[in-house]
Amino acid sequence: MARQNFVLHKLDSTSKARLGTLYTAHGAIKTPVFMPVGTQGTVKAVAQDRLESLGVEIFLCNSYHLHLRPGEDLIAEAGGLHEFISWKKSLLTDSGGYQVFSLTSLVGVSDEGVTFKSHLDGSLHHITPELSMEIQQKLGADIIMAFDQCVGFPASVQEEKVAAQRTLLWAKKCKETFSSSWQQLFGIVQGGTQKELREFCAREIVAMGFDGYALGGLSVGEPKPLMYEMIEVVEPYLPEEKPRYLMGVGAPDDILEAVARGIDMFDCVLPTRNARNGCLLTRRGKLNITRSEFARDFQPPDSDCSCYTCSKFSRAYLRHLFKAGEILAAELATIHNLFFMLELMRKIREALEGGYFQDFKQDFLATYNSGF
């Protein structure tokens, strides 16, 4: 696993921020990157051609959900995920660990694996690190994740320790099982909110050697400063020449803070989930388009934005669509929020290129927190 999949173009002089390119079997991805979430093989409410026009270079699908429905064998038969969902650019699958521990009724966890009941029909399932590799190799995303055990916040020192040790054991098993010639396998650093445990996990995972390194078990309810601290604790152990991925994080302020601490990749359901609830991301923070004050507001949803939604439609129309329960509401809001996230990442990369990342970060956060 010595292949080169990441080129570091520039290190920010006043922070740990990095400008780079991640290469996969399906193309080049400019980093820092935000990856939209397409849980069941579709980014909810937007078609693949729309994602492409938005400039999405990679998105994330969910092994747990796809394993239960329609199943990895069916997807392999279709020729893999790219073929099945008709997406030519890059894909990442998570291992299912997070979903198994958050969505299901757990029946048992051991070093061998996890037994749980499906959230769909209560049927009994058993996933091992080996099986997670098999599932993800059949799905055939460009980047796949080691199977890990995630604990919530707060958790006891003992719980965090057990989960971290088990994640290391499982990472080893995943690496031994992984046999793809073209996929990339990322290891996950767990360790909860304990500094020493995070450091220990980082050292161990890096020693095993993966194509990239993820920080898991963050953004699970802990205070933001604690999350930022955990990134700072882990970062020095991560090799410069490999991509770093902060899992499940996608709030604009968190992304800026994490980029400043050396993170290259992000994913989060919030921009798309918020959109479906009428919550739009704008330069000046979140805007709930369903509020009655927007009923007769014929301005664009976000006048600073040039997305399809903001170029063509008004706040009043978008609010009407939400109030009337129309499907188009979800699509137009999702287009806007994804455009906003991709623009944010583009501006971050521009600022890194131009050497003014700290200024950009400060300005962005000041405006973002100023409100309307």
Next chain:
Amino acid sequence: MARQNFVLHKLDSTSKARLGTLYTAHGAIKTPVFMPVGTQGTVKAVAQDRLESLGVEIFLCNSYHLHLRPGEDLIAEAGGLHEFISWKKSLLTDSGGYQVFSLTSLVGVSDEGVTFKSHLDGSLHHITPELSMEIQQKLGADIIMAFDQCVGFPASVQEEKVAAQRTLLWAKKCKETFSSSWQQLFGIVQGGTQKELREFCAREIVAMGFDGYALGGLSVGEPKPLMYEMIEVVEPYLPEEKPRYLMGVGAPDDILEAVARGIDMFDCVLPTRNARNGCLLTRRGKLNITRSEFARDFQPPDSDCSCYTCSKFSRAYLRHLFKAGEILAAELATIHNLFFMLELMRKIREALEGGYFQDFKQDFLATYNSGF
């Protein structure tokens, strides 16, 4: 109301079928035309740019629904429906008559108007022909419809007679109230399933003089041959130089039979509503994509079709999206069904142009009814 809004290019030599162009303040519409339904100011599940790429030249919005929510005053304030929903081509609004008589709890009907309870919140409303004109003029669609009373099937001779007489009275009131310089007002021929009553209504409505003539109260449960007969009964009374619109009809076989009997315009929710239920229109009839036999069928939904959905995705993927309850299922299926309907109309016009309409009709119906 002597303006010319319709040009008849060709009369079929072996049927009453007509090839024409309908002109509105927002463009030219090739007829025969199928108009998708956008009840609440959006054709469910597809964005306006998608409708434009599909080649939609006109679609229908619903006065009753828009009157209740968000209200015609708000839409007028936005600059009218075209501005509000961001649609540059033509629009038609129905009068609300059909919805008032089918969706609401009726409180009272008189020659003066209708009192009913909203299907949304049970609030009391009163609509008169005069108010329907005011609502539709504020909405500002290119074509608006006279307020009519629709009876179901079966109905008594007496019911049909009362509704027909009232519709004539209301048509007169609508015409007197109508004051737009640029909108077009269509009259509606009612009369249930009674030959003489239909003839009487047709003569009376045509004598009043409208920009176009619609047949209402059909496709409400009567046998198809009876519907075709009613078209035949009315058609001779309709002036050649005005467009004829069969309301609420959109099954491919009905469209072909009605075109052969001299109809130019159609609308129906079924292609879009069926789509959202997983029912796809194909050359060989309807296909329910959610059936288990399609789980591992990696062919396009309709191999004869070149729409976005059929060019990019498989039956298996579409079925997966429906089974997983994904929004994209509705969008992809709707794109396909609208494409199918617009293609059907394009082929009908081509056949009329080329003088082979009867052959096309026969071939189409034979294949359409052959099944899979």
